[in-house]
Amino acid sequence: MTTLKLASGASIEIDDLLYLFVRDEVVPDSGKSVDEVFNILGELVEQFAPKNLELLDKRTTRQAKIDEYYLAKRKAGWAPTADSASNDAAELGKFLVDEGYLEPESPIEVSMTTPQLDLEMSQNGPELVTPVNIASMAVGGANARWGSLYDAYFLSDIHSEIDRDSSRDERLQMVVDQTNEYLDGHVAGWENGLGFKDFVSYSLSKNPDGSFSLWGQTADGAEAGLQDPNQFLGFNQEGDQLAEFFLEDNGMKLQFQLYDGGKVDRENGQFKDLIVESAVTNIVDFEDAVAIVDAEDMVLALRNYLGLIRGDLQASSSRGALKAINADVRFTGADGTPKSVKGTSLMSVRNVSLHMYTDMVKVDGQEISERMLGVLLTTLIATSHDKGSDERVPNSKAGYVYQVTPKLQTSEEAAEQVRFFEAVEDRLGLSKNTILLGIMNEELGMTLQLAESLRAAQSRVFFTNTGFLDRTGSQIRVQTQAGPVDLRDDLTRSVFNTSYELHNVDISLRAGVHNQGKIGKGMQVKNRAMVEMMENKINHPRSGGNTAWVPAPNPSHLHSMHYHMIDVDQVQRTMEDSPSPAISRRDLLTFPVLEPEKVADPKAKETLLLSYAHSMVAYVEPWVHRGIGCSGVPNFSQIEEMKDRATERIDGAIIANWRLHSVVSQKEIEDAVKKATEILDQQNRGQPGYTPMADTEEKRSCLLQEPVIAAVLQIIDDALSSPSAYVEPALFRYRKAVKAASK
Numbered sequence: 001m002t003t004l005k006l007a008s009g010a011s012i013e014i015d016d017l018l019y020l021f022v023r024d025e026v027v028p029d030s031g032k033s034v035d036e037v038f039n040i041l042g043e044l045v046e047q048f049a050p051k052n053l054e055l056l057d058k059r060t061t062r063q064a065k066i067d068e069y070y071l072a073k074r075k076a077g078w079a080p081t082a083d084s085a086s087n088d089a090a091e092l093g094k095f096l097v098d099e100g101y102l103e104p105e106s107p108i109e110v111s112m113t114t115p116q117l118d119l120e121m122s123q124n125g126p127e128l129v130t131p132v133n134i135a136s137m138a139v140g141g142a143n144a145r146w147g148s149l150y151d152a153y154f155l156s157d158i159h160s161e162i163d164r165d166s167s168r169d170e171r172l173q174m175v176v177d178q179t180n181e182y183l184d185g186h187v188a189g190w191e192n193g194l195g196f197k198d199f200v201s202y203s204l205s206k207n208p209d210g211s212f213s214l215w216g217q218t219a220d221g222a223e224a225g226l227q228d229p230n231q232f233l234g235f236n237q238e239g240d241q242l243a244e245f246f247l248e249d250n251g252m253k254l255q256f257q258l259y260d261g262g263k264v265d266r267e268n269g270q271f272k273d274l275i276v277e278s279a280v281t282n283i284v285d286f287e288d289a290v291a292i293v294d295a296e297d298m299v300l301a302l303r304n305y306l307g308l309i310r311g312d313l314q315a316s317s318s319r320g321a322l323k324a325i326n327a328d329v330r331f332t333g334a335d336g337t338p339k340s341v342k343g344t345s346l347m348s349v350r351n352v353s354l355h356m357y358t359d360m361v362k363v364d365g366q367e368i369s370e371r372m373l374g375v376l377l378t379t380l381i382a383t384s385h386d387k388g389s390d391e392r393v394p395n396s397k398a399g400y401v402y403q404v405t406p407k408l409q410t411s412e413e414a415a416e417q418v419r420f421f422e423a424v425e426d427r428l429g430l431s432k433n434t435i436l437l438g439i440m441n442e443e444l445g446m447t448l449q450l451a452e453s454l455r456a457a458q459s460r461v462f463f464t465n466t467g468f469l470d471r472t473g474s475q476i477r478v479q480t481q482a483g484p485v486d487l488r489d490d491l492t493r494s495v496f497n498t499s500y501e502l503h504n505v506d507i508s509l510r511a512g513v514h515n516q517g518k519i520g521k522g523m524q525v526k527n528r529a530m531v532e533m534m535e536n537k538i539n540h541p542r543s544g545g546n547t548a549w550v551p552a553p554n555p556s557h558l559h560s561m562h563y564h565m566i567d568v569d570q571v572q573r574t575m576e577d578s579p580s581p582a583i584s585r586r587d588l589l590t591f592p593v594l595e596p597e598k599v600a601d602p603k604a605k606e607t608l609l610l611s612y613a614h615s616m617v618a619y620v621e622p623w624v625h626r627g628i629g630c631s632g633v634p635n636f637s638q639i640e641e642m643k644d645r646a647t648e649r650i651d652g653a654i655i656a657n658w659r660l661h662s663v664v665s666q667k668e669i670e671d672a673v674k675k676a677t678e679i680l681d682q683q684n685r686g687q688p689g690y691t692p693m694a695d696t697e698e699k700r701s702c703l704l705q706e707p708v709i710a711a712v713l714q715i716i717d718d719a720l721s722s723p724s725a726y727v728e729p730a731l732f733r734y735r736k737a738v739k740a741a742s743k
Contacts, residue, residue, distance in 0.1 A: 004038055006363075012042035013362045015295035025306060026377065030384035031429075037380065038361070040427045044372050045363045048420055052354055052369050055413055059355075062101060062445075063478065063723035069095055070481035080483035080593045085495075088482070089589035096448075105585055108451035113459045114516040115433060118398045120346035121462055121517050123251045124546040124568040125280035126556040128345065129523070131289040131630050133301040135315035138308055139323045142344045144279035144553035146255070146329065150175055150270070152557035156530035169268075176270040186564045187249045189227040190216060198222075201263040202242055202256070204235060210336045214245055234333040246331055249564050253277040253341065255329070279556040281518070281547060282345035283438075284308060286374055287352050287406055288470075288644040289630035291623050293735045295360045302377060308347060309385045311392050327391035340393075347395050348402030348438060348462075349378045354413060355726060372420070375403060379424055379435055399431075402462055404438035407470070409445035409724075411452035418457050436460050441504050442467035442646075443474045443724075447588055450504065454511045463547070464508045465520030466501055468492065473649035476657055477725035479591045484661040485654055486592040487608060499587035505544040506580055514546060514572055521548035527632050527642045530558055541566040544575050551632075551642045599663060606672070609664055611636035612651045614676035616712045619643035621680065624708045624734045626689055634683050636676075648715060648727045656719035673712055674703055707734040 002019040004012050023034035030037075069092070080088055096102045130141030153175045154164060162171040177197070184195035199216035206212055214232045217223050226232055226247075233246040233253060242262035247254050255275035258264065264271055284305060292298050307313025314324045326343030333339040351374030358370040382401045388394040396402070403421070408414050414437070421435040437460045441447055454461055475496055476485050491497060501521070508519045521540035524533045533550075537559055540548040546568045550556040599605040614636045622628035630644045641647075658664045677694045684690040693708060694700050703709055714730035722729070 001362075004035055004042070006039060006042040006046070008043075008046060010042065010046065010364045012038055012045075013365075014038055015360045017295040017299050018360055021299045021302065022377070025303065026381060026384070030380060032380070037376075041361065041368075041373060041376055042363055044376065044420070044423060044427070045361075045368045047423065048372060048416075049363070049366075049369065051416055055354055055410075055416060058412075059409060060723045062099075065099060066092075066095075066478060067481045070479070074481070080591060082593055082595060085590050085593055086586055088591065089586045092479070092589050093585040102448060102585070108455070110451055110455040110458065110511045112454065112461060112512045112515065112517075114436070114461055114513075115459070116398070117400060117436070117462060117516050118346050118396050120280045120342075123280045124541065124563050125252055126278055126550050126559045126563075127518075127520065127547045128279040128282045128553070128556055129285050129289055129350075129549055129551075130282055132284050132286055132304050132308075132349075133290045133292060133297060133627075133629070135304050135307075135313060136317055136323060138284065138304050139313055139315050139325055140553055141279070141282045141284070142308055142313075142347065143323070143326045144282065144556050145277065145343060145345045146275050146326065147278045147553050147557040149179060149274045149276045149557050149561075152530075152554040153179060155554060156558065157528060158531055158534070160531075172270065173268050176268050179274060180269065182561060182564075186561070187254065188231050188247055191224040191227055192222065194218065194222065194224040197269065199264065200266060200269075201261065202245060202258060203262055204242055212332075212334050212336060214334075229334075232334045234331040234339050236331045244331075250567055250569075252280075252560060252563055276557055276560050278560045279345045279550070279553065282347050283404055284347050284349045285630075286378070287350050288646055291627040291629035291731070291735060293627075293732050294739070297627065298358075298360055302381070305349065305378060306381050306385060309381055309395055310387075311344075311389055325392070328393060343392060344395070346402075348404050349382070350404035350406060350438075350440075351375050351378060353405060353407035354416075355407070355724065356728060371405075375420065375435075376424055379403070379430075380428060383428065383430060383434065399434065400462075401435045402438060403435055404440065404463075404465075406440040407443055407724075407726075408439065408453065409443045411449045411456045414439065414446075414453035415456035418460060421460065433459055436462045438463045438465065440465055440467055440470075441500075442470035444471070444478045444588070445474075447471070447500055447503060448585065450507045451511065454507070454513070461513055461517060463518035463520055464504055464513055465518070465547075465549075466504045466522050467646060468497060468501075468522045469525075469646035469650050471500060472497065473646065473653045473725055475591075476650070476653040477719060477723075479589075480653070480657045480660060480720065482591045482593070484594040484663050485657045486594050487598055488612065488650065488654055490598075491592055494592035495587055495590040496592060499583045499590075501543065502581050503583040503588060505575070506583060509544060509572060509575055510580065518547045519545055519572075521545035523549040523642065524551055524555060524559075525641050525647070526639060527551040527555060528640050530555065534558060534561075538562045538565065541568045542571065544568070544572050546572070594663070605664070606668075609655070609658075609668060609672045610675055612655055613669070613672035613712070614679060615641075615643070616648055616651045616655075616715065617673060617676045617680055617708065619648050620711050620715075620731065621690075621693070621708045623731055624711055624738055625691060627735065627739075636679075638683070645727050645731070648731075649719075649725055652712075652715040652719045652727060653725045656716045656725070659716070660720060669716065670704060670713070673709055674700070677703060677706075677709060707738050710734060 001013040128141045164171050180197040198218050200219050201217045204212045231247045235245040236243050244257045257272040328340045328343045330340045352370050356370040357367040359367045379401050386394045437457045618633040622631045632640045635641050681692045711730040711734040715727045719725040
C-alpha cells in the first residue's frame with residue numbers, strides 16, 4: 001500500500017496497483033499529479049463519508065419500521081389476500097406518510113433544466129450495457145452503433161425452421177425478403193408504387209444546385225425516386241459507380257452497401273450488406289455486469305475504460321480476430337459536401353451506489369465508499385482523455401460526463417449524489433453541470449420519490465430508466481413481512497409492475513426528461529430469443545420509452561427496427577397532450593401476494609423452487625469461480641438467459657420470502673440447491689473453464705461449504721437480514737476467498 005498524508009493529518013492508503021496505474025496512465029495530460037488525485041479523493045471521503053453512513057443508517061431504520069409494521073398487523077390477526085391487496089397498499093402508504101418518509105400524495109411540479117446535450121441524447125434507439133472488464137465486449141459495445149441487419153436476422157431464431165447451415169440459400173432469401181418488406185413498410189417509400197424489393201440497381205443524378213438525388217432501377221428499366229427526397233443523406237462512390245447510400249428515418253440512419261455498378265445481387269435481390277444505426281448509447285458498466293472485488297480487477301476495468309475514452313482499446317474476438325474501435329463514418333452528403341457521423345455509441349458510465357465499500361483505498365484505516373473512488377477516477381479519465389483523433393470525434397463532443405447512478409432509494413440520496421458531483425467538479429476544475437446524472441429507477445423508494453428526485457437533480461438528469469428485476473427484488477424485500485410473494489413468472493403482470501412502468505414514463509414526461517435526455521426501459525433477458533424480443537420489445541417505444549436495453553449487438557440491431565416502426569417522438573407528444581394515467585401510491589405498493597393453489601401441488605412447488613435455485617447457482621458459479629459478472633447461461637428449461645446481480649437479487653428474495661412464510665423449508669432449499677448444482681454440472685460438462693462442483697461423492701458430501709453454494713445460501717439469508725436484499729456481500733466475500741486461495 002502507498003500511504004499519503006492528507007491536509008487534515010489523516011492518512012490515505014492506496015493499493016499499489018491502483019496507485020501506479022493512476023500515476024502512469026491516468027494523470028498524464030490531466031494537469032494533476034497522482035498524489036494530488038488521491039489527496040482529492042481523501043478530502044472527498046472526509047467530507048462525504050459521514051453523510052453516506054447516515055443515509056445507509058436511514059435505509060436500515062426505515063426497513064426495520066416497515067417490517068415491524070407488518071409484524072404488528074399479523075399479530076393483530078391480519079393476513080394478506082389478493083382481494084385485500086389494494087386496501088392493504090393504501091394503509092401502508094398512510095403509514096409511510098405518518099412516519100415522515102413520504103409527503104401526502106399530491107401532484108409535484110418539476111421542470112427539468114438540463115442543458116442541451118450530445119446529439120445521441122435526443123435520438124431514439126437501443127442502448128447497450130457493456131461490462132467494462134471484458135475488453136472484447138467493451139469494444140463490441142462501442143462499435144454497436146452500427147451493425148449488419150442481415151447478419152443479426154440470419155443468425156437469430158426468426159424462422160428457425162429454415163436452418164442456416166443446411167438451407168443457407170433459402171434462409172438468406174428469407175432474410176432479404178423480410179428486410180425488404182420492413183424497409184418498404186417502415187423506412188422509406190418510393191414513387192410509382194415501387195419498393196426496395198423491385199430494384200436491381202441504384203444510381204445518382206446531379207441537380208442544378210449541385211445536390212444529388214437517389215434513384216432505383218427495376219429489371220425492366222423503370223426508375224423511381226424517393227417519395228421524401230429529404231431521407232437521402234448521402235453516398236460513397238468507387239470511381240464513378242455508386243458503392244453505397246445512406247437514408248435517415250425517425251432520426252436513425254441506414255447504410256445500403258451495393259455490389260459493382262450500384263447493383264444488388266441479381267439472384268436474390270440482397271444488398272452487399274444492410275448496415276443500420278443501432279446502439280445509439282452504451283452504458284459502460286462498473287456495477288451489475290462485472291465482478292470487481294479488488295485493485296487488480298479495478299485497474300483492468302479502468303484501463304479498458306481509458307482505452308474506450310481515448311479510442312485506442314483493442315481486443316481479440318472469440319475467433320481470434322483483432323477488434324478495434326470504429327472510425328467515424330464518412331460520406332458525401334446529398335448536398336455534395338463531405339459529411340461524417342459517429343462510428344461509436346455515446347458512452348455513459350455506471351459506477352456503484354452508496355452501499356458499496358472497498359479496501360482498495362482506506363482513510364485512517366477505514367474502507368471508503370467505492371462510488372467516490374469510481375466517480376472521481378472515471379470523471380478524471382473522461383475529462384482528461386476524451387480528445388478524439390483524426391479518425392473519430394470525442395465520445396462527448398459537448399464535453400459532458402454521463403454518470404449513471406444505480407440503486408438510489410430517496411430524493412435525499414439523489415441530492416447527495418448531486419452534491420458529490422459538485423464537489424468533484426470543483427476539485428477537478430470543471431464547469432458546473434459537467435457531470436450529469438442518470439437515475440436508475442430500480443428501487444421502490446426511488447419510484448415513490450421519483451418526482452422529488454428529479455427536482456433534486458433538476459439541471460443534471462440525462463435519463464430515468466426502469467429495471468424490472470432489481471425493482472421487483474426491492475419490492476419483495478420492502479414488503480416481505482406482508483406475506484408470501486407470487487411466482488416469479490407472474491410478477492411481470494402484477495399491479496405494482498405495470499403501474500411502475502407507466503409511472504416512470506408519466507413522471508419523466510411531465511418533468512421534461514425526454515426534452516434533453518432519455519426515458520429508458522429495461523433489459524431483454526433471453527438473449528437469444530429474438531422472436532420473443534421482436535414481439536414484445538416493440539412495446540417499449542409504443543409506451544413512450546425512447547431507449548431500451550439490449551444484451552448484445554445483434555439484438556440491438558434487431559431492436560433498432562422498432563424505432564423505425566414507431567415514431568417515439570409522436571408517441572410522447574400524444575402522451576403529453578393526454579390526461580395523466582394518474583398512477584397512485586396504492587398501485588405502486590400493491591404487494592403481489594401468492595395464491596395458495598399455485599403451490600398446492602408438492603411436485604409443482606418443488607419444480608418452481610428448483611428453477612429459482614438453478615438460476616442462482618448458474619449465475620454465482622462464473623461470478624465466484626471465474627470473475628464473470630454477467631453471463632449468458634442456460635436456465636432450468638435449457639433456454640439461455642443473461643444473468644446479472646439483479647436476477648440473483650429477485651431469486652434470492654423470493655426464496656427467502658417463501659421460507660419466512662413457510663412455503664418452503666430450509667431443508668427443501670438446500671436440497672434444491674444441491675440438485676440444481678448437479679444439473680448445472682451436467683449442462684456444463686466439457687465447457688472450458690468450468691469446474692464441476694458435485695461430480696464426486698467427496699464434493700457432494702461437503703457441497704454446502706463450496707464457495708459458490710455458500711454464496712447462494714448467504715444471498716438467500718441476506719434477503720431477510722439486510723435492509724435491501726443486495727447480493728454483493730456474499731458475492732464479494734466468496735470471490736475474494738477463491739482468488740486468495742488460487743494465489
